[in-house]
Amino acid sequence: MIQSSAKAFKSYPGYKAFTIETILLDKPLGFTLYIDNGEKLIKYVHAEGMLQTDTKERLIQNDVDHFYIATGDSHVFDNYMIDNLCTVLNTPGMSKSEKSAIIYSSAIHVMQDMFESDISASKIMRVKELMHETIKRVISSEVTAASLLQLSTHDYKTYSHCVNVALYAIGIGHEYGLNEEELHTIASGAILHDVGKCRIDNCIINKPAKLTLEEFETIKDHPEHSHSILLENGETNPNILEIVLMHHEKLDGSGYTKGLGKNDISFGTQIVTVADIFDALTSNRSYKNAASFFVSLKTMKVQMKTQLNLELIDALIKMMGRA
Numbered sequence: 001m002i003q004s005s006a007k008a009f010k011s012y013p014g015y016k017a018f019t020i021e022t023i024l025l026d027k028p029l030g031f032t033l034y035i036d037n038g039e040k041l042i043k044y045v046h047a048e049g050m051l052q053t054d055t056k057e058r059l060i061q062n063d064v065d066h067f068y069i070a071t072g073d074s075h076v077f078d079n080y081m082i083d084n085l086c087t088v089l090n091t092p093g094m095s096k097s098e099k100s101a102i103i104y105s106s107a108i109h110v111m112q113d114m115f116e117s118d119i120s121a122s123k124i125m126r127v128k129e130l131m132h133e134t135i136k137r138v139i140s141s142e143v144t145a146a147s148l149l150q151l152s153t154h155d156y157k158t159y160s161h162c163v164n165v166a167l168y169a170i171g172i173g174h175e176y177g178l179n180e181e182e183l184h185t186i187a188s189g190a191i192l193h194d195v196g197k198c199r200i201d202n203c204i205i206n207k208p209a210k211l212t213l214e215e216f217e218t219i220k221d222h223p224e225h226s227h228s229i230l231l232e233n234g235e236t237n238p239n240i241l242e243i244v245l246m247h248h249e250k251l252d253g254s255g256y257t258k259g260l261g262k263n264d265i266s267f268g269t270q271i272v273t274v275a276d277i278f279d280a281l282t283s284n285r286s287y288k289n290a291a292s293f294f295v296s297l298k299t300m301k302v303q304m305k306t307q308l309n310l311e312l313i314d315a316l317i318k319m320m321g322r323a
């Protein structure tokens with residue numbers, strides 16, 4: 001679920017605290033708001049209600065600047081936040097860390113939902129809108145890709161990996177001076193690059209040991225699965241389709257699925273490949289610990305120097321310094 005802001009609130013088991021500014025006025029909630037009376041939580045606005053202007057003013061006059069929701073309402077609350085993301089992010093006085101927390105958690109929620117339930121055209125649309133909003137906020141310097149990535153736990157899950165790869169790709173592309181539309185295409189391809197893994201047996205995806213050759217051959221089909229899933233859900237942007245299909249190709253022809261070379265791999269795909277490898281190296285897996293940023297960058301620049309676009313690794317290093 002979307003995490004509360006960096007500000008520390010009194011904790012109540014089974015409830016999560018949020019700044020009151022994240023609630024829009026005069027809009028139906030769908031979840032119950034509780035406030036802390038100093039001893040316990042009391043129900044303040046019921047799920048069918050809305051927070052009205054005078055109610056909010058009264059709370060602020062009484063120094064109540066946060067509220068609680070029951071964790072059982074977290075799914076509804078996350079959807080509310082995502083639906084109102086633009087408005088919530090425009091809340092006056094919201095800090096970079098609060099904005100980063102809302103954007104990062106929204107992206108995690110959308111992708112987790114996609115991997116744990118089903119993939120649909122409307123979910124793909126939603127994730128693209130989320131990328132659009134994220135890119136706008138990076139371009140306007142309200143957040144940076146690095147400030148968003150600081151929220152990663154570096155514990156590998158396919159859905160969090162997709163989010164991280166998209167953020168690294170946005171950061172690298174922004175560092176390179178790509179425009180908003182180019183960034184949106186790359187971010188969309190990046191966040192959807194591994195959706196095809198949902199068509200591969202979870203026992204292989206989550207295997208806590210090295211894959212057998214046969215299992216690896218099965219895994220190698222996932223870019224084609226991602227490509228098929230996007231086509232089935234109405235994706236028509238050839239650049240996004242290319243990124244998901246080619247994200248494991250390498251400049252020296254040693255990648256899969258076709259073993260293409262440098263001249264056949266788009267710049268956007270090259271960005272996503274660098275982002276993908278960096279996040280994989282810096283993430284904890286059940287069979288390996290995360291490598292440090294330094295060791296991962298060295299691995300990419302030395303051991304993988306014929307496979308990757310080294311200029312993009314330099315852009316990655318620069319963007320990581322902008323937290």
Ligand SMILES: [Fe+2]
Pocket residue numbers: 193194222247248
């Ligand atoms: Fe992949």
